[in-house]
Amino acid sequence: MSQLPLRAQLASALGRTAATLSRATGRGDGSVIGGRVGLMLEPDLLRQLAADRRLALVSATNGKTTTTRLITSALRQLGEVATNAFGANMPAGHVSALSTAKDAPYAVLEVDEKYLPEVLDTTRAGVVCLMNLSRDQMDRAAEIWLLAQKWRRALAAQPTLVIANCDDPLVTWAATGSARVTWVSAGQRWREDSWCCPECGGPLDRKGVDWACRECAFRRPTPSWVLDGEDVIDPRGQRWRLDLQLPGQANRSNAAIALATVAAFGLEPGHALLGLREVTSVAGRYTTVERDGRSLRLLLAKNPAGWLEAFDVADPSLPIILSVNAQGPDGRDTSWLWDVDYRILRGRPVLVTGERRRDLALRLYVAGVPFQLCDSFGQAVAVLPPGRIDVIANYTAFQQIRTEFGRAE
Amino acid sequence: MTSHVRLVWIYPDLLSTYGDQGNVLILEQRARARGLSVETVHVRSSDPVPDQGDIYLIGGGEDRPQILGAERLRKDGGLNRAVAHGAALLAVCAGYQIMGSVFGGEEGQPVPGLGLLDISSGRGERRAVGELAAEVDPALGLPTLTGFENHMGVTRLGPGVRPLSRTIVGTGNGDGTEGCYAGKVIGTYLHGPALARNPALADLLLAWTVGPLAPIDDTWYQRLREERLAAVLPA
Ligand SMILES: [Zn+2]
Numbered sequence: 001m002s003q004l005p006l007r008a009q010l011a012s013a014l015g016r017t018a019a020t021l022s023r024a025t026g027r028g029d030g031s032v033i034g035g036r037v038g039l040m041l042e043p044d045l046l047r048q049l050a051a052d053r054r055l056a057l058v059s060a061t062n063g064k065t066t067t068t069r070l071i072t073s074a075l076r077q078l079g080e081v082a083t084n085a086f087g088a089n090m091p092a093g094h095v096s097a098l099s100t101a102k103d104a105p106y107a108v109l110e111v112d113e114k115y116l117p118e119v120l121d122t123t124r125a126g127v128v129c130l131m132n133l134s135r136d137q138m139d140r141a142a143e144i145w146l147l148a149q150k151w152r153r154a155l156a157a158q159p160t161l162v163i164a165n166c167d168d169p170l171v172t173w174a175a176t177g178s179a180r181v182t183w184v185s186a187g188q189r190w191r192e193d194s195w196c197c198p199e200c201g202g203p204l205d206r207k208g209v210d211w212a213c214r215e216c217a218f219r220r221p222t223p224s225w226v227l228d229g230e231d232v233i234d235p236r237g238q239r240w241r242l243d244l245q246l247p248g249q250a251n252r253s254n255a256a257i258a259l260a261t262v263a264a265f266g267l268e269p270g271h272a273l274l275g276l277r278e279v280t281s282v283a284g285r286y287t288t289v290e291r292d293g294r295s296l297r298l299l300l301a302k303n304p305a306g307w308l309e310a311f312d313v314a315d316p317s318l319p320i321i322l323s324v325n326a327q328g329p330d331g332r333d334t335s336w337l338w339d340v341d342y343r344i345l346r347g348r349p350v351l352v353t354g355e356r357r358r359d360l361a362l363r364l365y366v367a368g369v370p371f372q373l374c375d376s377f378g379q380a381v382a383v384l385p386p387g388r389i390d391v392i393a394n395y396t397a398f399q400q401i402r403t404e405f406g407r408a409e
Numbered sequence: 410m411t412s413h414v415r416l417v418w419i420y421p422d423l424l425s426t427y428g429d430q431g432n433v434l435i436l437e438q439r440a441r442a443r444g445l446s447v448e449t450v451h452v453r454s455s456d457p458v459p460d461q462g463d464i465y466l467i468g469g470g471e472d473r474p475q476i477l478g479a480e481r482l483r484k485d486g487g488l489n490r491a492v493a494h495g496a497a498l499l500a501v502c503a504g505y506q507i508m509g510s511v512f513g514g515e516e517g518q519p520v521p522g523l524g525l526l527d528i529s530s531g532r533g534e535r536r537a538v539g540e541l542a543a544e545v546d547p548a549l550g551l552p553t554l555t556g557f558e559n560h561m562g563v564t565r566l567g568p569g570v571r572p573l574s575r576t577i578v579g580t581g582n583g584d585g586t587e588g589c590y591a592g593k594v595i596g597t598y599l600h601g602p603a604l605a606r607n608p609a610l611a612d613l614l615l616a617w618t619v620g621p622l623a624p625i626d627d628t629w630y631q632r633l634r635e636e637r638l639a640a641v642l643p644a
Contacts, residue, residue: 195422335601338431
C-alpha cells in the first residue's frame with residue numbers, strides 16, 4: 001500500500017487511540033468513535049484509506065454481516081484483509097476498519113444500504129455485492145423503491161464490478177445499467193416486496209426463481225453463477241458442494257454471492273470454500289449457549305424476510321422462545337409483526353418475551369398459534385425442561401440475550 | 410342482514426408496506442369468533458376490483474406505488490361502485506390520501522384521487538413518525554384510538570366529512586384532528602395494522618355489514634391497548 005499523506009496518518013492514528021480509550025473505558029468496541037475522530041480531523045480519510053486496496057463493498061437488507069464474513073474468510077488465503085467485523089457499517093466504522101489494518105492489500109466492508117451510494121462514491125470500490133432488498137424497520141429506513149433508485153444511480157456512475165442476485169427483481173433493477181455485472185442466482189425467499197415491476201409498475205410474472213414483467217421488457221437476466229440446493233454451479237458449469245457450517249438456505253445464498261465475489265479477486269471456488277467452511281457463527285448468530293442443562297441456539301431476525309430465514313433454520317421438533325423489542329435500532333414500530341406468517345410454529349411449545357411481547361402475543365393469538373407469555377427471558381428458559389431450545393430475537397432483544405450470556409461466541 | 414362477510418383487500422402487491430395484512434387477519438378473526446363465515450379476496454393491481462364486497466381495505470405504500478395505485482383504481486372504477494352500493498371501506502395512510510380529491514406526488518405534484526372522501530392532501534414540512542393517540546368523534550361511540558403513524562402528509566378536511574378523532578398525542582391530519590369518515594368510509598393515518606390496537610373500529614366495520622355483534626374474548630387486544638396507551642398518554 002502506498003504511503004498515506006501525513007495528515008491522514010495522524011487522523012488515522014488519533015482515531016485508533018480514541019478507539020483504544022473507548023474500549024479501555026468499557027464503552028464498546030471503539031470502532032465507531034475511532035472512525036468519527038479520524039473523519040473529524042481529515043474528512044477525506046475514508047477515500048485515502050481505501051485508495052490502492054482491492055476493495056469489496058457488501059450491501060443488502062439481510063445477510064450483509066454474514067456475507068462480509070464469508071468473503072473475508074476466503075480472501076484471507078490471499079493476504080491480509082481489512083474488514084468491519086463488528087457490523088459498524090457506516091463511514092466511521094469503515095474508517096476504523098481500514099485504519100486498524102492499514103497495510104492490508106484487501107478490504108471487505110459491510111455497508112448500510114442507505115450509505116452505499118456515498119461510500120461507493122468515496123472509495124471507488126472495485127467490487128460491490130448486492131444480495132436482496134426488502135421492507136425493514138420502516139420508521140427509520142429509506143423506503144426500498146427509492147433506495148433501489150439511489151443504488152442504481154450510484155452504480156451507473158462507476159466502473160465497479162457489481163455482483164448481484166438476479167433472483168431479486170429490485171436488486172436486479174438497481175444493478176441494471178452498471179458497466180459490468182456478474183449475475184448470481186442466489187434465490188429469493190421473501191417475495192412480498194417484488195410483485196410489481198420496478199421499471200414500469202406492471203405485474204411481474206413469476207415461475208420458480210424466474211420472473212418477467214408482463215408489460216415491459218424488464219426480466220430476469222441469465223445468471224453465470226447458480227445456487228442449486230446444496231451446491232453452487234460456477235460459470236464453467238462445475239458443481240461445488242457447499243458443506244457450510246452455517247445453517248439454512250439464506251446462508252447458502254450468502255455463500256453463492258461470496259464465491260462469485262472472491263472469484264473476481266482470482267480465488268477459485270475450490271480454495272474459497274475452505275475459507276467459507278471455517279465460519280461457524282457471526283456476531284453471536286447461530287451460536288449455542290448453555291444454561292442449567294438447556295442448550296439455546298440464538299437466531300437473529302430483524303425484519304419479515306429475516307424471520308422467514310430463521311424459521312428455515314429452527315428445528316420444528318424443539319420448543320422456541322421469541323423475543324421482540326422496539327428500541328431505536330429495531331424500529332419503534334411493530335407493524336412488521338403482521339407481515340410474518342407465524343402459523344409455521346403451530347405444534348411447538350412457543351414462549352413469548354421481550355419488551356413488546358404483548359404485540360407479539362396478539363399477533364400469535366390472531367394467527368391461532370398457542371403460546372405462553374413470559375415476563376423475562378430467564379423466566380422463559382426456566383419454564384422449559386432441560387434440552388435443546390431455539391431462540392429467535394430481533395436486534396436489541398438479541399443483544400440483551402447475548403449480554404446475559406457474557407457475549408460468548 | 411347476513412351471516413357472511415366478503416372482505417376485499419385492495420392491491421397488496423402495491424400498497425402493503427407496513428403490516429397492512431394485519432387488518433385483514435383481524436377482521437377475519439373477529440368475524441369468525443362470532444360464527445360468521447368470511448371470504449377474503451386479495452386483489453392484485455393488475456386485476457379488476459370486484460364491486461360486490463362488504464368491507465374493503467387499502468393500506469400504505471411509498472410514493473410511486475401510491476400514484477400507480479390511484480391511477481389503477483380510478484381507471485378500474487370497482488371500488489367507487491362498491492362504495493356507492495353501500496360497502497364499508499377502511500383506508501390507511503397512503504390509501505387514505507388516495508380516497509380524497511387530490512394528494513401530493515414524489516415532487517409534491519398534485520395527483521388526482523378517487524373522490525370518495527371530501528379531503529385533499531399535500532406534503533408537509535417534516536415526516537410525522539411515532540405513537541398516536543386520539544379521542545374518537547363521540548357520535549361513533551368508540552374508545553380512544555391508539556396506533557403508530559409514519560407519513561409526510563397534511564390532509565385538509567372538507568365539509569363532506571367529519572374528523573374521525575382529535576389527537577392527544579401525534580400529528581394525524583396536521584390540524585389537531587386524525588382521520589375522517591363519511592358514511593361507511595373511514596380514512597386514517599394510523600398505519601399498518603391499525604385494527605390491532607383498535608378492535609372496536611374493526612367491530613364498527615363488521616357491525617355496519619352484519620348488524621349488532623356479540624361480545625368476544627378481547628384479552629390480548631386489551632392488554633396491548635392498555636400497555637400502549639399507558640406508554641404514551643400523560644399520567
Ligand atoms: Zn415492467
